[in-house]
Amino acid sequence: MKPVRLLCAAILALTGLVAVGLTTEAANAASSKDLNVTYTKVIKNERFSAYGRLATHNIRTVKLQYRDDVDNAWKTLSTQKSSSLGYFEFTPSTSRTRYFRYYVPAGGGDPKISGNSKKITVVSQKVTFFAVTPSFQCSNLSPENVTMFAHFYPVRPYRSVHFSTNVGSLQAYQDAKGNAAVNFYPGASAFTFAGKATTDQENSAAAKTSAPFTYRQSYCDL
CATH class of the missing domain: 2.60.40.730 (SOR catalytic domain)
Incomplete structure (x- = not known):
């Protein structure tokens, strides 16, 4: 019986060491x-x-x-x-x-x-791309909706962006790639405006505004 008891004790001791080793390994894996x-x-x-x-x-x-x-x-x-x-x-x-x-x-x-x-x-944060599409329309030929699109660096998903338009300030948010866009109806009058995109101040980072992009509508002779 004595050899059997010694064998059992050895197995229990080994099991305890393995358990301790696993616990330590798990703790180290969770920390860094x-x-x-x-x-x-x-x-x-x-x-x-x-x-x-x-x-x-x-x-x-x-x-x-x-x-x-x-x-x-x-x-x-x-x-x-x-x-x-x-x-x-x-x-x-x-x-x-x-x-x-x-x-x-x-x-x-x-x-x-x-x-x-x-x-x-x-x-340095940048507006790497900004455009207004289309950039010109005939005011008397049923103007289509206008899209303003901007890309910002560095990318900050969900950071607020405001676009200045002829119908007022429109809000959007950066996506996972730093893009933001708005789509709106410009109306049917003749006008010219300089649109801009501004990513707003957030987490103490200053706001950043794009260079202006000119959009124009005028009466077209048929």
Whole structure:
């Protein structure tokens, strides 16, 4: 019986080690030293989300740090407490390209955690394309609806866009590719207007307006 008992004990011990190993592996898979961000390319002063989950799943002090160059010392931008499960989130902004990371000081028997560096690049926002179609119609020949179309960079899905038209300001939203458009009836009178597309201020990023595009309607001799 003794060899059988020893064998059973060995199996139970091995099972326990495997279970512990699986638990540790699952915890490590759910956590990371990488700082997750909504965008790695941001507009000047635009607020973005920087978040993650700590490997030690209890409430800990988390610091969001940055530096202007890979050779510079890290500076603390903001400090907060993680949730009891190790989750944290910051909403920083930056006026220039910088490197960010999270840092957790040692405490309560837990070691310090130095997160991996994440480069956040500041880019110039642009209206890369803007057009009015058609650009001319005869006011006395039953004008068709007019479409105003714009494309913006960087892409910000659901960011509000306003188009200036002869019938007033019309609102649309950027899609997943940075496109926005409106379609409207211009009326049957003769006129000329300079249409524009403006993506509105959002998350502290300034508004951006396109160059004007001229639309014209006039009486046409038959």
